[in-house]
Amino acid sequence: MDHNLRYIAGCVLLFLLQIMVANHIDLGPYIFIGLLPLILMHIPATTSDALRMVIAFALGLLLDIMTDGVPGLHAGAATVLGALCGTIYRNRINTDWRNDSGVPTVRSIGPGYALYAFISTLIYVSAYILLECATIRPFWFILLRILLSTAVSTLLTVIIGRSLFRGR
Amino acid sequence: MRNSGFIARLGTILLFIALETVSLLLISRSGVVQRYRIAGALRSTQYSLWKTGTGIGHYFGYRRENDLLADENCRLREELDAYKAAERDIAENKTVGDYTYIAATVLKNTVNRQDNFLILNRGERDGIRTGMGVITSGGVVGIVSAVDQTRCRVVSFLSSGQSVSAKVSGSGAFGTLSWLGRSPDKALLTEIPAHIPVAAGDTVSTSGYSMIFPSGIPLGEVTSVSSDGISTQAKVRLFQQFSALQHVYIVRINAEEEIRRLENGS
Structure with missing residues (x-):
């Protein structure tokens, strides 16, 4: 299957998975599962930050519309990740990105994939939780929610990413 | 690129x-x-x-606001003097000269010499004449000694030979206040009759008898008293902050000519 088609199919699947998780799976007040970073992490490295942000915003907004949450939450958090993840990938995770196809895959990133997943998930989950409940909830609640949500979401991201975006 | x-x-x-x-x-x-x-x-x-x-x-x-406030201050002082004069008229049946206050800005000021002076931004065209008193709300500043069209020179109270006719609150004793010549906030009140009690903490103000300064301008506070049996001397801590002078008021006595004529007996 063409790589681009695989990528698009993987994104659609992830999107549907996120909607299902957001609408039907409740793990309590402390755990929020965010799978959107998995899509944004694998946008080709040659994509400009501006376009990456627009894609992130659009995906986040679509997710907001199709779930029961507050519109703007996923969009805002995804925009923050879209602004940063391209820079993180190019400057920290895979500085040799120009010599491969430029599409981040598990194989091209190598052992740094878990770190990349962790950083991206942390940014997205923190932005989402802070937008949702900053100044409303106590500090310890927010901190615990960020830590637990990041841990669970990172684990899921690595597992699903290795399946969907292994690369050649 | x-x-x-x-x-x-x-x-x-x-x-x-x-x-x-x-x-x-x-x-x-x-x-x-x-x-x-x-x-x-x-x-x-x-x-x-x-x-x-x-x-x-x-x-x-701020500059414009300061100018407006200085002008308002002059007007209020004149109004206050008018009320005081009217009050005295009722009490004593006496006419007291009116005062006009002209706001001025200090262009130059010295405080560390034996004979100190100030230069103000008012001159002849503003109605300033030699011999006019200069005050602030903190007390007496000095006396105009020279005038040109736009500026005037003021002999500071912090000069040898300068003195002000003063009175002590409470007892009402009159004396002469002059600078001690050392610290810019210390003066000496002399020629107070020995039988009139003066105590530390008494306030000293202008007597109004000098025809230069209106009466009641606070000058300082008595810090210590000494007597030789004939007269009493009191050391006074001045209220005026001479080193921080920026805005002052020049006092013009409106009925000065008539009063001078009366003084000269004509």
Whole structure:
């Protein structure tokens, strides 16, 4: 299957998975599962930050519309990740990105994939939780929610990413 | 090339701000609690910006505001003198000369010499004449000694040979206040009759008998008293901050000529 088609199919699947998780799976007040970073992490490295942000915003907004949450939450958090993840990938995770196809895959990133997943998930989950409940909830609640949500979401991201975006 | 990179980065930042603003607007419209929090944060930011802007605007208007306040102060002093004069008329059936106060700015001031002086920004064209007194709300400053069209020179009270006719509150004793010649805030009140009690803490003010300074201008506070049996001397701590003078008032006696004629017996 063409790589681009695989990528698009993987994104659609992830999107549907996120909607299902957001609408039907409740793990309590402390755990929020965010799978959107998995899509944004694998946008080709040659994509400009501006376009990456627009894609992130659009995906986040679509997710907001199709779930029961507050519109703007996923969009805002995804925009923050879209602004940063391209820079993180190019400057920290895979500085040799120009010599491969430029599409981040598990194989091209190598052992740094878990770190990349962790950083991206942390940014997205923190932005989402802070937008949702900053100044409303106590500090310890927010901190615990960020830590637990990041841990669970990172684990899921690595597992699903290795399946969907292994690369050649 | 470098400029296009900077512009691209700036564009990215602006795009980020725009997208996040849209997200926040969506959140504030949908979530009641978030709406109040976001609106509150926006209001706080607005107030801070308005306050800073107003502060900057006020700063540039301070000079004009100071001039307006100085003019108002002159007018209020004249009104106060008029009320005091009217009060005395009722009590003593006596006519006292009126005063006009002319606001002036200090252009030069010395405090560390034996004979100190000031240069003010008022001159002949403002009606200033030699011999006029100069005061502030803190006390006597000096006497005009030379005048040109736009400026005048004032012999400071902090000069050898300068003295002011003063009276002590409470006892009403009269004496002569002159500078001690050392510290700019210490003076000596002399020629007080020994039988009139003077104590530390008494306030010293102008007597009004010099025809230069109106009466009742506070000069200082008595700090210590000594007597040789014939007369009493009192050390006075001056209220006036001579080293910090910026705005002063020149006193013009409106009925000066008539009073001088009466003094000379003609």
